[in-house]
Amino acid sequence: MTSVTVRVPAKINLQLAVGPPRPDGYHGLVTVFHAISLFDEVTAVQADTDRVTVSGEGAEHVPEDADNLALRAVRALRAEQERRGLAPGDGVAVAIRKRIPVAGGMAGGSADAAAALVACNELWAAGLSQSELCEVGSAVGSDVAFAVLGGTAVGRGRGEQLTPALVAAVRYHWVLALADGHLSTPAVYGKLDQMRAGRDVAEPELNTELMSALRSGDAERLGAAISNDLQAPAIALFPALGETLSAGEDLGALGGLVSGSGPTCYFLARDDIHAKDLAASLSAEGVCRAVATATGPAAGASVIALNALWRIFWGPRPCILSFRRKSSSVPSPLA
Numbered sequence: 327m328t329s330v331t332v333r334v335p336a337k338i339n340l341q342l343a344v345g346p347p348r349p350d351g352y353h354g355l356v357t358v359f360h361a362i363s364l365f366d367e368v369t370a371v372q373a374d375t376d377r378v379t380v381s382g383e384g385a386e387h388v389p390e391d392a393d394n395l396a397l398r399a400v401r402a403l404r405a406e407q408e409r410r411g412l413a414p415g416d417g418v419a420v421a422i423r424k425r426i427p428v429a430g431g432m433a434g435g436s437a438d439a440a441a442a443l444v445a446c447n448e449l450w451a452a453g454l455s456q457s458e459l460c461e462v463g464s465a466v467g468s469d470v471a472f473a474v475l476g477g478t479a480v481g482r483g484r485g486e487q488l489t490p491a492l493v494a495a496v497r498y499h500w501v502l503a504l505a506d507g508h509l510s511t512p513a514v515y516g517k518l519d520q521m522r523a524g525r526d527v528a529e530p531e532l533n534t535e536l537m538s539a540l541r542s543g544d545a546e547r548l549g550a551a552i553s554n555d556l557q558a559p560a561i562a563l564f565p566a567l568g569e570t571l572s573a574g575e576d577l578g579a580l581g582g583l584v585s586g587s588g589p590t591c592y593f594l595a596r597d598d599i600h601a602k603d604l605a606a607s608l609s610a611e612g613v614c615r616a617v618a619t620a621t622g623p624a625a626g627a628s629v630i631a632l633n634a635l636w637r638i639f640w641g642p643r644p645c646i647l648s649f650r651r652k653s654s655s656v657p658s659p660l661a
């Protein structure tokens with residue numbers, strides 16, 4: 327294989343329950359991840375040395391050096407090959423096309439890391455299974471494993487211990503309010519600790535009403551059950567989000583919430599038409615930088631194009647074989 331392209335989804339958190347800070351600086355979580363049809367595309371091509379380029383939405387805020395999460399993932403996969411006594415993979419040139427807002431609480435960097443893992447696994451014929459890729463990914467970032475898996479899943483620990491959720495075969499319609507600005511994930515967790523100072527913080531628990539709503543496929547119940555402990559600190563750091571959420575509520579969203587550490591807000595609509603109406607009205611109210619619609623659940627990081635250079639044994643000329651899958655939002659298999 328000479329080139330592999332992977333499409334990878336953004337996530338929202340339908341529940342994000344945060345426990346007290348742990349000695350390692352992380353917080354214990356119970357979260358319900360949900361992958362949605364807003365995708366980055368990552369292409370990995372054989373090269374002499376590792377490098378990365380970034381284009382698209384917010385590209386100017388993403389490092390094009392060894393700090394890029396996709397390149398960290400490439401190095402982590404190579405280290406895993408060495409740990410297994412296998413020859414490490416060649417250099418790769420990674421090209422990232424971003425549509426997921428950067429530092430928006432939608433795990434765009436983690437998504438690119440997951441996509442790079444899936445692409446290099448294919449490019450190097452490394453042969454790791456999906457769960458092995460999840461394990462390698464969780465050392466790169468807490469949300470990387472979920473971007474490999476996709477669908478709807480419960481995350482525990484730092485968010486990296488995943489169990490696919492039992493859900494009805496329903497497609498939900500989401501409206502995203504993209505904010506004019508960014509929020510740093512550690513800063514939002516830090517603000518939560520500050521707001522909780524002097525209080526006992528219980529260990530987080532899974533919301534059984536939310537899980538029951540997901541099993542029933544009832545969007546109204548789902549909209550009423552979503553929750554996020556990081557919402558209050560995100561609003562404290564970015565007060566305009568309060569206005570965005572109120573606007574969505576007044577416009578009849580079934581539920582609205584800050585996504586992860588923010589500042590993107592998401593709203594649940596009844597159906598496709600309601601989502602379009604809600605998006606148009608939110609846009610007209612001027613309460614955010616941009617509006618997008620998406621559906622969920624979406625599949626995790628998936629190969630959409632391959633180029634292979636084969637030297638056919640009886641002929642001197644190489645031949646290029648390639649395919650590209652048609653883009654579509656494929657709901658993940660139900661657990």
Ligand SMILES: C[C@@](CO)(OP(=O)(O)O)[C@H](O)COP(=O)(O)OP(=O)(O)OC[C@H]1O[C@@H](n2ccc(N)nc2=O)[C@H](O)[C@@H]1O
Pocket residue numbers: 339342351352353354355357430431432433434436466467468469470483484485511512515585586587588
């Ligand atoms: C808040 C969440 C919710 O899904 O997503 P985002 O809003 O960033 O997308 C995640 O917990 C973000 O996960 P991720 O962005 O992968 O975080 P990491 O790179 O692993 O950690 C960045 C920093 O966030 C804080 N952190 C992260 C995860 C966690 N369970 N507890 C934490 O306190 C720590 O300060 C850590 O140093």
Ligand SMILES: Nc1ncnc2c1ncn2[C@@H]1O[C@H](COP(=O)(O)OP(=O)(O)O)[C@@H](O)[C@H]1O
Pocket residue numbers: 387388389393394395396422427428429430431432433434435436438439509511586587588
């Ligand atoms: N490939 C990448 N895509 C996006 N952000 C990246 C990437 N690599 C590193 N980063 C950095 O990670 C930080 C978090 O970005 P992101 O994952 O998009 O947001 P969030 O943690 O809010 O979901 C940003 O400050 C960004 O500069």
